[in-house]
Amino acid sequence: MPFDIKTRVKELEDELIALRRDFHMHPELGMEEHRTAGIVEDYLKGLGLEVSRMCGTGVIGLLKGGQPGKTLMLRADMDALPIQEATGLEFASKTPGVMHACGHDGHTSMMMIAAKILSENRESLKGDVKFVFQPNEENGCALDMVEAGVMQNPSVDAVMGTHLMTGMRIGTISADDGPVMAEANVFRLTLKGLGGHTAVPEDAVDPILGAAGVIQQLQAIQTRELSPHKAVALVFGSIHAGTAANIIPDKVELQGTLRCLFNSKKEPGEYLLDRFERIVSGICAAHRMEYQLEWTFHDPAVINDAEISAIVRSAATDVIAGTDNKIVPYVTMIGEDFCRFSQEVPGTFYFVGVANPEKKTDFPHHHPSFDIDEDGLAIGVELHVTSALHYLNGQLQNRPAE
Ligand SMILES: [Zn+2]
Ligand SMILES: [Zn+2]
Known part of the structure; x- marks a missing residue:
């Protein structure tokens, strides 16, 4: 070391793309990643890593550095x-x-190639790299892995992860400090009225009119209940009521998500869910309705550590050197269970742009x-390898001689 990361990534780009296309052709749902996990496991063993399984289809490869x-x-x-x-691909x-x-x-394929490059240079690595291939991100398996001990044996000092993003143009990279992905809370709200004939509304309690009030007034959370600097997205995705034009139904069922770029449950003064329920109960009282509210809590927000983000951005500066690529800010209201790892140790979740209209x-x-x-895959591999080296060895790789 320093070895030429860019050249090695370029040499392995065909293998990288072949791996990605193979996984793409054979997709597996969460907790059923048997074929994928088998390929990853064999690959990591072939690199000489200590390989173990966790949570069924989870694969962990430990690369021990020479120092x-x-x-x-x-x-x-x-x-x-x-x-x-x-x-149609x-x-x-x-x-x-x-x-x-x-x-x-x-x-998956980017991290396999990163494991290959880092393992080829293990002698000069100061410390260890634990490669964690996680099952079922879409349904939040990260918490199960934390509970199963993924942060121990050996205990992890810092964590990094990445997401390819079609919300960002090819050639862009983002590794901001602070919140970058949202906390997601799913609600199911049933508004109960009293059914009747639409010709005699005074004898009924119309939950449809009440639902219109609830839907509209809840939006005040975004503009009047929180600082404009606190990002919230409250969106209804489902509404069901009624069977015929001349019948007032007895209930309306609503579902939606309340997302925020902060951890609402850690901030009692800002507790979003209390505000939500206060507005619902007030509107229901005004309309003589009753309600039932159920929450399903998904993952908290992904909040990046300043120090680790700075290391990734410094690695990104090396990666973009000599190219037209750019480091840009990027934040999304999508959720991500990576936060479960970065709540345990300092961590950064960074993004690699893959959007190309052409x-x-x-x-x-x-x-x-x-x-x-x-083309974004090679950028992702280079970032994995360079960020790991910056963190472990504190060396600046690929920097042109000054
Ligand atoms: Zn997804
Ligand atoms: Zn995803």
């Missing part, structure tokens, strides 16, 4: 989604109704036509 130091965890997710692929999913529509095929890779995540600009 003592800290332990850095790198994480990639492996699961696909229950979507029928509509890309030659390597489109061969499994009906299942598709890699979030880019996790790319994450290659039709600018569809949103979870869309049947979702695809990535594969």
Whole structure:
């Protein structure tokens, strides 16, 4: 070391793309990543890593550096989604109704190649790298891995992970401090009225009119209940009521998500869910309705550590050197279970842009036509390797001589 990371990534780019296309062709739903996990496990064993399984299809590879130091965890997710692929790609999913529509095929292959490059240079590594291939990100398996002891043996000092993003152009990288992905809370709200004839509304309690009030007034949370600097997205995704034009139904069922770029449950003065319920109960009282409110809590916000983010940004500066690529700010209201790891130790979740309208890779995540600009894969590998070296060895790689 310093070895030429860019050249080595370039040499391995064909293998990288072949791995990604193979995973793309054979997507597996969360907790069913048996084929994917088997390939990853064999690959890591072939690199001479200590390999173990966790939570069924989770694979952990430990690379021991030649010199003592800290332990850095790198994480990639492996699961696909229950979507029928509509890309028409030659390597489109061969499994009906299942598709890699979030880019996790790319994450898995990038981390395999990063493991290869780092293992080739293990003698000069100061410390260890724990490669964690996680199952079922879409349903929050990270917490199960934390509970199963992923942060121990050896204990992890810092964690890094990445997501390919079609919300960002190819050639862009983002590793901001602070909140970068949202806390997601799902609600199910039933408004109960009193059914009747639409000709005699005074004898009924119309929950449809009441629902209109609830839907509109809840939006005041975003503009009047919180500082404009606190990002919140409150969106109804489902509303069901009634059977005929001349019948007042006895209930309305609503579902939606309340997302925020902070950890609402840690901030009692800002406790979003109390505000939500106060408004619901007030509107219901005004309309003589009763209500039932159920919450399902998903993962907290992803809040990046300032120091680790600075290390990734410094690595990114090396990665973009001599290219037109850029480091940009990026924050999204999508949720991510990576926060479970970065709540345990300092961590950063960074983004690599893969949108390219000319290659039709600018569809949103979870869309049947979702695809990535594969040029982003090499950028992702280079970032994994360079960030790991910056963290463990404190060396600045690929810097042109001054
Ligand atoms: Zn996703
Ligand atoms: Zn994802």
